[in-house]
Amino acid sequence: xxxxxxxxxxxxxxxxxxxxxxxxxxxxxxxxxxxxxxxxxxxxxxxxxxxxxxxxxxxxxxxxxxxxxxxxxxxxxxxxxxxxxxxxxxxxxxxxxxxxxxxxxxxxxxxxxxxxxxxxxxxxxxxxxxxxxxxxxxxxxxxxxxxxxxxxxxxxxxxxxxxxxxxxxxxxxxxxxxxxxxxxxxxxxxxxxxxxxxxxxxxxxxxxxxxxxxxxxxxxxxxxxxxxxxxxxxxxxxxxxxxxxxxxxxxxxxxxxxxxxxxxxxxxxxxxxxxxxx
Amino acid sequence: xxxxxxxxxxxxxxxxxxxxxxxxxxxxxxxxxxxxxxxxxxxxxxxxxxxxxxxxxxxxxxxxxxxxxxxxxxxxxxxxxxxxxxxxxxxxxxxxxxxxxxxxxxxxxxxxxxxxxxxxxxxxxxxxxxxxxxxxxxxxxxxxxxxxxxxxxxxxxxxxxxxxxxxxx
Numbered sequence: 119x120x121x122x123x124x125x126x127x128x129x130x131x132x133x134x135x136x137x138x139x140x141x142x143x144x145x146x147x148x149x150x151x152x153x154x155x156x157x158x159x160x161x162x163x164x165x166x167x168x169x170x171x172x173x174x175x176x177x178x179x180x181x182x183x184x185x186x187x188x189x190x191x192x193x194x195x196x197x198x199x200x201x202x203x204x205x206x207x208x209x210x211x212x213x214x215x216x217x218x219x220x221x222x223x224x225x226x227x228x229x230x231x232x233x234x235x236x237x238x239x240x241x242x243x244x245x246x247x248x249x250x251x252x253x254x255x256x257x258x259x260x261x262x263x264x265x266x267x268x269x270x271x272x273x274x275x276x277x278x279x280x281x282x283x284x285x286x287x288x289x290x291x292x293x294x295x296x297x298x299x300x301x302x303x304x305x306x307x308x309x310x311x312x313x314x315x316x317x318x319x320x321x322x323x324x325x326x327x328x329x330x331x332x333x334x335x336x337x338x339x340x341x342x343x344x345x346x347x348x349x350x351x352x353x354x355x356x357x358x359x360x361x362x363x364x365x366x367x368x369x370x371x372x373x374x375x376x377x378x379x380x381x382x383x384x385x386x387x388x389x390x391x392x393x394x395x396x
Numbered sequence: 397x398x399x400x401x402x403x404x405x406x407x408x409x410x411x412x413x414x415x416x417x418x419x420x421x422x423x424x425x426x427x428x429x430x431x432x433x434x435x436x437x438x439x440x441x442x443x444x445x446x447x448x449x450x451x452x453x454x455x456x457x458x459x460x461x462x463x464x465x466x467x468x469x470x471x472x473x474x475x476x477x478x479x480x481x482x483x484x485x486x487x488x489x490x491x492x493x494x495x496x497x498x499x500x501x502x503x504x505x506x507x508x509x510x511x512x513x514x515x516x517x518x519x520x521x522x523x524x525x526x527x528x529x530x531x532x533x534x535x536x537x538x539x540x541x542x543x544x545x546x547x548x549x550x551x552x553x554x555x556x557x558x559x560x561x562x563x564x565x
Contacts, residue, residue, distance in 0.1 A: 129553045133524070135546060159557040160525055167526045169503065170415035170422075374557040 128152035410451035521552030
């Protein structure tokens with residue numbers, strides 16, 4: 119009988135898969151040794167599992183109801199409303215190149231009024247300490263809804279915040295996107311002492327940024343990608359279940375903040391990351 | 397599966413299930429830190445939409461959910477390869493002064509060997525040998541035939557043993 123046969127028979131014995139009638143049959147020393155080794159392996163596996171009993175329990179944070187989150191983080195909710203409204207084609211004014219689909223999109227019953235939009239923009243700007251600025255296509259001509267906006271930058275729109283849509287066409291008071299504008303660039307310096315450790319393009323138009331805090335104890339992973347669905351809500355701010363994750367979408371860029379990050383930090387980071395590179 | 401206690405709170409249920417789920421998740425994803433994240437995700441899912449802890453199927457629900465979460469994680473592993481490469485070593489297990497070096501080494505080795513087994517062998521072996529699930533229960537959970545499960549458990553143990561005993565798997 120080969121060693122492999124001994125192993126197989128020993129495994130069947132230890133697992134209880136063998137015939138009960140064979141249990142009392144005499145075994146040769148090689149198979150007996152294989153049985154003992156097999157039993158030792160099983161014991162080790164169970165011991166590995168048993169050590170889990172001594173580990174600390176997880177810290178469970180109950181997911182907060184979304185409504186409460188929005189109330190608590192009112193300014194970020196306001197940002198979401200602004201961006202959703204813009205994504206729905208309700209931005210004030212229109213450009214020559216805006217598609218008919220956008221221009222004629224009927225307002226939803228929940229759409230905020232122009233005055234409400236302005237008030238929300240003010241709230242948002244005060245929260246992030248500046249303007250939350252989107253980026254625009256680098257070279258592709260805008261073609262309205264339905265086309266994925268490239269995640270390339272254009273100079274800031276001096277006319278005011280321009281969020282959502284991804285078409286990059288001039289909004290009210292804004293300038294048209296300039297070809298050849300700089301690409302996305304992660305700022306080296308961010309609020310709350312987060313510092314950039316690594317920036318990598320993990321897929322076309324998709325970047326991963328790794329930040330750590332000043333003490334180097336906490337890390338923050340940020341994924342930035344070109345939003346392929348400009349007709350979707352152009353911005354979302356929320357906490358997704360399981361871990362702290364804040365997703366901000368603005369004008370063709372999406373940013374997911376994952377890790378030890380506060381809403382306030384995320385807002386500031388979003389502002390910094392979506393601002394046009396120098 | 398749950399020895400039902402009608403007064404059991406969600407927190408108590410979660411605490412009681414933690415070691416078991418932690419072991420399962422570490423077996424599935426083979427990375428301690430990731431397993432902790434998935435453990436959190438599992439419990440959050442439970443608190444959000446899980447059954448009452450006193451329900452008979454609460455444990456099953458939790459295990460099934462953890463498995464789904466782990467499999468989703470594994471499916472996304474390829475996309476996270478770069479991040480994984482940055483993590484050179486899994487988080488060290490808590491040190492216990494009472495453990496001698498041999499025991500420590502033994503636990504590390506069995507963990508490594510378990511991680512080397514392909515998932516199709518690793519999962520049924522663990523569920524049967526450690527979790528005590530019957531072949532039929534594993535077959536139901538994994539949608540694989542009972543005889544195939546038995547074969548995989550047996551083969552998994554042989555391979556694990558070769559590795560653990562210093563073989564050249």
